[in-house]
Amino acid sequence: MTESFLPTVNGVTNSVCKVLDHLAETGHEAIVICPSAGAPSHYRGFPVFEVPAARYRSFPVGLPNLLLQRLLAEFDPDVLHAASPFFLGAQAIAAANRLGVPSVAIFQTDMAGYARRNHFGPATRLTWKFVKWVHEGASLTLVPSSASMDDLQGYGVPRLKHWARGVDLDAFHPNNRHRAGAAALRERLSPDGEVVVGYVGRLAPEKQVERLAELRGLPGIRLAIVGDGPSRASIERATEGMPVTFLGRLGGDALSEAYASFDLFVHTGTEETFGQTLQEAHAAGLPVVAPRAGGPIDLIDDGVNGYLYDPADPAELRQLVDDLVASETLRLRFGEAGRRTVLGRTWTNVCGELVKHYESVISTPRLVLPAQRRVRLS
Numbered sequence: 001m002t003e004s005f006l007p008t009v010n011g012v013t014n015s016v017c018k019v020l021d022h023l024a025e026t027g028h029e030a031i032v033i034c035p036s037a038g039a040p041s042h043y044r045g046f047p048v049f050e051v052p053a054a055r056y057r058s059f060p061v062g063l064p065n066l067l068l069q070r071l072l073a074e075f076d077p078d079v080l081h082a083a084s085p086f087f088l089g090a091q092a093i094a095a096a097n098r099l100g101v102p103s104v105a106i107f108q109t110d111m112a113g114y115a116r117r118n119h120f121g122p123a124t125r126l127t128w129k130f131v132k133w134v135h136e137g138a139s140l141t142l143v144p145s146s147a148s149m150d151d152l153q154g155y156g157v158p159r160l161k162h163w164a165r166g167v168d169l170d171a172f173h174p175n176n177r178h179r180a181g182a183a184a185l186r187e188r189l190s191p192d193g194e195v196v197v198g199y200v201g202r203l204a205p206e207k208q209v210e211r212l213a214e215l216r217g218l219p220g221i222r223l224a225i226v227g228d229g230p231s232r233a234s235i236e237r238a239t240e241g242m243p244v245t246f247l248g249r250l251g252g253d254a255l256s257e258a259y260a261s262f263d264l265f266v267h268t269g270t271e272e273t274f275g276q277t278l279q280e281a282h283a284a285g286l287p288v289v290a291p292r293a294g295g296p297i298d299l300i301d302d303g304v305n306g307y308l309y310d311p312a313d314p315a316e317l318r319q320l321v322d323d324l325v326a327s328e329t330l331r332l333r334f335g336e337a338g339r340r341t342v343l344g345r346t347w348t349n350v351c352g353e354l355v356k357h358y359e360s361v362i363s364t365p366r367l368v369l370p371a372q373r374r375v376r377l378s
Contacts (some may be wrong), residue, residue, distance in 0.1 A: 001092040002083035003062065003109075005034035005048070009249070010202060011276050012084045012108055015165055019081065020044050022351035031075050033068060035060035035088060051088065062088025069095040077101055079358045084108040085134050093137040102361040104354075105138035106163070107148055110206075110271045110294070128155050139361040142354075144274035145295040163354060166347030167279040171256045174285030174339065181253065182260035189245055189261055194222040195325045198262030198286075200255070200277045201269070203229035210238040211268040214314040221325055226250050226258050259284040264324050264331055267296060270311045275299050278306075282342045287334030289320050305338035 004012040016032075023030050024044040032039075032046055035053030037060040042048055051067050053060035068088070072080070072095050080096040080103040082089045089105065096103045135141045135157045142163035143149045152160055176182055189196050197215065201207050209231060212223060216239075223244035225235065232246070250258055259265075265281035267290035275295035281288050282299070288306035290296035300306040307320040324331050 001033045001068075001080060001085070001089060003035065003086055003088055004059070004084065005032060005037070005039050006043070007038055008059065009251070011274070014276070015106075015108070016083050017043065018166060018347045019351055019354060020046060022347065022355075026355070028355075031071065031077075033071055033088075033092065035062040053088075062091070064091055068092055069098070072096060072099055072101065078362050079104060081358075082106065082138065085138075086130075090130075090134045090137070093134065097137060102139040102364070103137070104357055104361055105135050105141045107135065107141055107143050107152065108273055110148075110273050131155070132157050139364065140357060142357060145298045147294045147297055148273045161357065163357065164345065164350060165274055165276055165279065166350035167276070167283045167342050167345050169283050169343065169346060172259055172280045172283035173256075174260075174335070176256050176260035176284065179257060179260065182257040185257055186261040189222055189224050194220055194243070195263045196224055196261060197221050197321060197325075198224045198226065198258070198265050198281075199268065200226040200258065200265070200280070201267075203227050203231045203235055205231055206271050207231070207269040209235045209268050211311075211314075211317065212244075212266065213238040213242070214318050215266075215321055216242055218318065218322055218325065221321075224258070224262065226255070256284075259286065262286055264289065264321070266317075266321060267291065270294060272296060279342050279345065282306075282338030285335040285339045287324055287331050288338060289317065289324070299341075301337070301341070305334050305341050 002012060002016045004010055005016060006013060020030060020043055030046045032043060032048040034050060036050040037053065039048050039050055049071050052063045052065050054063060068091055080092060080101055082092055082103055082105045085093060085105050093103050093105065132155050140159050140161060141157060143152060143160050144164055149160060149162065199209060199212065203209055215221065223242060224247060225244060226247045228249040247258060259280060265286045265288045267275065267278055267288065270291045270293040272295040278288050278290060278296055278299045282305060288300055290300055290308060291311040292308040293311055296308065300308050302308045309316040309320050
C-alpha cells in the first residue's frame with residue numbers, strides 16, 4: 001500500500017518502485033494498492049489497484065473505502081508494506097490487523113513538519129497524534145534517519161527500527177561527466193567556465209528552494225535547478241536577475257547527466273526525513289551543502305564529504321558555497337569522500353534488509369482476535 005504511485009514521481013513513488021523491482025527479481029509475489037491517479041495496471045508484472053481518491057495540491061489522497069480490505073483479503077498476503085502511511089495507510093493497517101496480517105510501515109513524509117511550517121498551530125499537535133495512532137497499529141515502523149527516530153520516539157511511537165534508502169551507483173557515477181549528453185549540458189550551463197551549483201528536487205514550499213537567492217552576487221557561479229512543482233514561480237521571482245537555468249523535471253539518463261554537469265550540490269529544505277538527492281549527489285562524486293536538520297545530518301560528514309549549515313543563518317550558506325567555489329581541490333576531495341560514503345548502499349543491499357524486516361514481523365506471534373481470520377504465513 002502506498003500513498004503515492006506512478007505517474008506521480010516523488011521520493012515515496014521512487015522507493016516503492018525500487019522495492020517492487022527487488023521483489024520481482026527475487027521471486028516474491030505482490031500487489032500494489034494506491035490512490036486513483038492514472039496508475040499503470042501492472043508494474044514489473046505485479047497488479048496495481050487504484051482506490052478512490054481526492055486531489056489536494058495536485059496530489060491524490062486516498063479516501064476511506066471498502067475495496068481496500070477486499071483486495072487484501074483476496075490476495076491473502078504474508079505481510080503489508082505501508083509506504084508513508086497517512087489516510088489510506090491508516091485504513092490499510094487497520095484492515096491488515098482485522099485480517100491478522102502483520103504490517104511494516106515506512107515513515108517517509110514529515111506531515112507534522114508540513115503543519116508546523118504552515119502555522120497550523122494546534123493542528124501540528126493533532127497531526128503528530130494521528131501519526132502516532134497510525135504507526136501504533138503497525139507491527140513495525142522503519143525510520144530513515146536519526147532525526148526522524150528522535151521525533152517518533154519523543155512522541156511515543158513504538159516498535160521502531162532504522163532502514164535507509166539505496167542509490168543507483170551506476171546511474172549516478174563520476175564517470176558520467178564524460179558522456180556526450182553531460183558534456184553538452186555542461187557547455188550550456190557553464191559557457192565561460194563558471195562553477196555550476198546544482199539543485200535537484202520537487203519545487204514545493206517544504207523544499208525552500210528560494211533559499212538559493214542567498215547566493216546572489218557570488219562571482220563565478222551559475223545555478224542549475226532540476227525539478228518542477230507549485231513553487232516554480234516563487235523561485236523564479238526569488239532568483240530573478242541571477243544566472244540560473246531551470247531544467248524542469250528529469251529522469252533516467254537526463255537526470256544522470258544533470259548531476260554529472262554540476263560542480264557542487266546544494267540542498268535547501270529542513271524537513272527531509274532522509275534526503276535521497278544527497279545520496280545521488282554523493283554517488284555522482286559531488287560535494288554537498290545542506291541544512292543541519294533532518295535526514296542530511298546522517299548523510300553528510302561535515303567537513304569531510306560536504307558542509308552542514310545553520311538554516312537560520314543565510315550568511316553561513318553563502319560562505320560555505322563560496323569556499324567550495326573557490327577551491328577545485330576541496331570540491332574533488334569532498335566528492336571522492338562522498339562517493340565512498342555510499343558505496344555500500346545499493347538498492348540490492350537495502351531491499352535485502354527490508355525483506356529481513358518482513359520476515360521478522362511474519363515470524364513474530366501476533367494476537368489474533370476470535371473474529372479475525374488467520375492467514376497463511378510463509
